Every structure is written in structure tokens, then in C-alpha cells.
Amino acid sequence: MSKLPAPPADGFCAKAWAHTADLQQAIVEHPFNTALADGTLDRDRFAFYIVQDSRYLVGFAQALAAAATRADDPADAAFLAGASQGALVEERRLHAGYVAEFGLTDEEIAGIGTSPSCLAYTSYLRACALTEPYPVLLAAILPCFWVYQHVGSTILEATDGAEGHPYQAWIRTYADDEFAQAVLTARDLTDRVAKGVDAQTEARMLEAFTRATEYEWLFWNSAWVREEWPTARWLR
Template sequence: MAFSDHLLDAGEHVWEAQKKHPFVTELAAGTLDSAAFETWVRQDYRYLLDYARLFAIAGTKARDEETMTHLLGIAHQVLDEEMDLHREFAADYGISEAELETTEKAPTCVAYTNFLLRTAYEGSIAEIAAALYPCMQGYLDVAEHMDSLAEGEHQYTPFIETYTSDEFREATAWCREFVDRCGDRYPGEHDAMEAAFLTSAKLEYRFWEMAYTLEGWGL
């Protein structure tokens, strides 16, 4: 069994919880409260800045030129393309770029990005691969689930189309292969990889919850 498949088996309960979350099911139906989606846009914008940093740091730890080039390329792609997508989403809701940049991270976003950056700085390339994998594979799997639930087009169709696109599928496939290569090269790190994967997966679930409940600091 490929190590990426082993990780997905280990995280199956988290995947199922994500697919059943009301943010996911209501977005698929087009009934999600716009305030919840706006919260997701704002928080994911802040998340992506650190996600790009994760790939950039991973690139500096890669031992071969091809992997280094690809990881740094993904960091650039996140900053150059996916951030633009969020700015477009935000503009549709009257949120300016300045507002995105000054949005305060919610507690869950802080927890997730802090975990990723700590893994990036302190962890091995194998742990980084496992930590970044749930975001890529999770969004593809959840978006495919949304697509299967959706009946016709609605305001959230562009979200579903983005994360089921050929480009996103290709990016996810590369990340899956990256995890498998690390699993093969570093068998002694399997436990650490699984721990990193499950922590990120659980935080992915909490990210949906954060947006749905409009999580804040209460201060």
C-alpha cells in the first residue's frame, strides 16, 4: 500500500466528518450563509500566506533539484494564483484587498498556521510532506463530494469548480507522490508523518467549523 493511502485510511474518520459538516453540505446546496463564506474567504486568505511559506521552507530542505524547484513553484503558484482567486471571491462580497490583509486570524487559523510553520522549521522534509497533504487531498475530496451533492449552478459553484479543476487535481497528485516518496525514503519517520498528517487533517475539519460558527476571540 502506498503510504499516502495508509495516511488516508488513518484519517478516514476525519474525512467523513468533513464531508458531513454543515459548511460543506450547505455550500454544495448553495444555501450556506454568506457570512460563513465571507469568514472562510478572509481566514483562508491569511492561511494561504503561511501555506505558501510552508512550501517555500520545504523547498529549502529538499535534497534534489527537481523537488526543490517544484516546491518553490507551488509556493509561487499559491501567492500568484490562489490568492487572486480569494481576492476575486472577496470582491464579490464587497471585501477589499486591504480588508483581507488586515483580517485578524481566528483562533483555529492561528493554531493551524502555527502548527504548519513549526513543522516547517523544526520538522523533516517527510513531516512537512505529511503536514501539507491534508489541505490538498482534503479539498479535492471534499469538493468532489460537494459536486456530487450539488443540483445545478449557484453562487458557490466557482468554489467547487476551482477545487475539482484539472489544475488542482494535478497539484494534488504531485503532493500525493511527494508523500509516497518520503514514505519510501524515510521508513523510520512513518509515525511522525502520520502524527503530522492527522493533526493537519483535524485542523482542516476545525477550519470548516471556524468559518461556519464565525469564530472569533470574544474580546
């Protein structure tokens, strides 16, 4: 499985994807992802991205864990809790891989500041986990699953399987069948929950999905420009 089947046309997910279609295309066409696809992305940018991603995954895992506590269906709770654990396992794997591949010490990694966009995205998910109802939290979580699979599978298709590609491991992580199945499960869960909400809650779900997708674009862009805090020069 590479490209996912389209979600049911009458469901929330189809509406949310259609609403953000131009932004989804802009994410695929972002210079970071086009350089990643053609193998020309420089290692410093990719390293910056990996550090930010490992920190983002901690906040994402916390949002997933919060969602798991609200699920009425035991299977849904198990999926969300498992995804939370998987995000933390991935965070540790990224950290270890970064140390091994780039030869940086833990102290040097700690010296790379968390970017404004990374902090904003994780803070948004944590805020949703604390203040939003379960359906809205699910909608805020979904883009991290779906957008990554979309980008990964698009790049895999463009690189003819990514054999010999310098970023082959990353591409295959987000384009493989296991991750695709997780995305389908997350989509199905969100669609099922959305069927039981009123119009106001559905509107809030769409707003949350859109905002998280915007943060996805900002996250890629922050890695491309190696975003720093503009106020840092005034602080010691």
C-alpha cells in the same frame, strides 16, 4: 478527473488516509460543507471563510517554500516552489474577489480578526517548517492539497457539475483536473520520500498528517461558527 485514484496500497498515503477516514467523512459532512454543497450557505459565513483562507494561504506558501529548499530532486523542488507561488497568487485573487463581490474595503477586511483556528493551523505549519525533518513537513502539507480536492470533487459530483450553483467558482477550483494533478504529484512525492524513512519518522509523518487533517476540520468549523477570540471582550 474528479475523484482521484486510490494511492498505492503499500504506501504512506494509503495508510494515512485509512487512519483518518472517519475524520475525512466528518469534514465532507460538516454543516459548512453540506450547506456549501446545497447552495444554502449564507454569504456572511462564506465571506468569513474566504478572509481566513486568504490569510492561511500565506502560511501554507511559506511551509511549501521551506519544503522546496530541502528537496534533493530538482523536479520535486520545482513542484513545491511552484505550489508556494500558486498559493500566494491564489491569496491575492481571493482578496481581490472578496473586495469585488462583497463590496468591502481593505480597512473593513483588516478589521476581521484572524480566527484562533486559522492562526493555530498556520502556526503549526510554520513550526513544522522550522523544526521538523523534510518527510514530516511533507506529511503536514499534504492534507491541504488532498482534503480540499476530496471535498471539492465530492461536492461537484453531488451538484451534477455545479452549473448555476451560487458557489460554482469555488467548487470548480478544487475539483478541476489541474488541481487534481497537483494532489497526485504531492501524494507521489510524499510516498516516495516515506519509503526511505525509519519507523520512528514514519510515525511522526502519520502524526503530522493527522494533526493537519484535524486542523482542516477545525478550519471549516471556525467558518461555520464565525469563530472569535473569547478573550476579545477584555481587550480594547
